[in-house]
Amino acid sequence: MEINQFLDATYLKTAVQANLTEEENQQKVVDLINESILYNYKLIMIRSKYITLAKKMLSKAKSKVLVGTVIGFHEGTSSIKEKLEEAKKAINLGADELDFVINYVAFKQGQIDLVKEEVFACTKLCLENKKITKWIIEVAALTNEEIIVISQLIKEVVFSSFGEENADKVFVKSSTGFFKTEDNSPNGATFEAMKLIAANAKPLKIKAAGGVRDYGTALKMIALGVDRIGTSSSKEIINKSKPSNSSY
Numbered sequence: 001m002e003i004n005q006f007l008d009a010t011y012l013k014t015a016v017q018a019n020l021t022e023e024e025n026q027q028k029v030v031d032l033i034n035e036s037i038l039y040n041y042k043l044i045m046i047r048s049k050y051i052t053l054a055k056k057m058l059s060k061a062k063s064k065v066l067v068g069t070v071i072g073f074h075e076g077t078s079s080i081k082e083k084l085e086e087a088k089k090a091i092n093l094g095a096d097e098l099d100f101v102i103n104y105v106a107f108k109q110g111q112i113d114l115v116k117e118e119v120f121a122c123t124k125l126c127l128e129n130k131k132i133t134k135w136i137i138e139v140a141a142l143t144n145e146e147i148i149v150i151s152q153l154i155k156e157v158v159f160s161s162f163g164e165e166n167a168d169k170v171f172v173k174s175s176t177g178f179f180k181t182e183d184n185s186p187n188g189a190t191f192e193a194m195k196l197i198a199a200n201a202k203p204l205k206i207k208a209a210g211g212v213r214d215y216g217t218a219l220k221m222i223a224l225g226v227d228r229i230g231t232s233s234s235k236e237i238i239n240k241s242k243p244s245n246s247s248y
Helices: 022-038 047-059 079-092 104-108 112-128 144-161 164-169 189-199 214-225 234-240
Strands: 007-011 043-044 066-071 097-101 132-136 170-173 204-207 228-231
Touching: 007 022, 022 043, 022 047, 022 144, 022 234, 043 047, 047 066, 047 079, 047 104, 066 079, 079 097, 097 112, 104 112, 104 144, 104 214, 112 132, 112 144, 112 164, 132 204, 144 164, 144 170, 144 189, 164 170, 189 204, 189 214, 214 228, 214 234, 228 234
Parallel strands: 007 043, 007 228, 043 066, 066 097, 097 132, 132 170, 170 204, 204 228
Antiparallel strands: none
16 A cells, blocks of 8 residues: 555645744745655645645656645635635646635534535536545534534535536545644544544545544554545655665
8 A cells, every 4th residue: 555645745834823934934835845746645735825836846846746725724714705716716826636624613503505505616616627625524623413414414415416426526524733622632533533424425535634643543544444644744654654674
């Protein structure tokens, strides 16, 4: 198994969040792009302002690494119109995959029609432009029952509107990695949450993000049916997966 092809190498902090200058923060992105080229990750997940830079570097290196970005990040409460406008800009910049934060606040408030409309409109835009859509449901903000219901909702919208033949172009993703839990409990993917997503979203693809930092955890996630892992620890995961005498 080539674990590198499961990895979405991720850096999504703004300069303010990272307590860096804009130049220092961009260098973090450049370093990750170079790392992604070296290790041939599936995708690099970055803020949209860096898409052009990433595409240029990857093209120069003749790399097949894809470029992904986030939409409605990280609260997910922006309007459908705002998310569509943000997504169109990212598509025009050359993003291959778009990770939308679903409006889980509206979902928890019972605004199911709004959430269904959002999933339909944004997924439609991506499919029309031959882009992969990922829906971040923010598991740390949801109960187990809510994880089940929202996973089923996304699957039902995709199936009813676009057909099961497009299941491999849409993901349900666990987390942003930025959600603040009140009791300091995990704010990312857990084995329990991913089991629930797998049981209720498949045959849509699923992505575990947040908290997957080592090779063993990554393998367990893949064994649960996870198709992609979003992590800021890609290098650590892939180096552990190689024999100690490897120069990779």
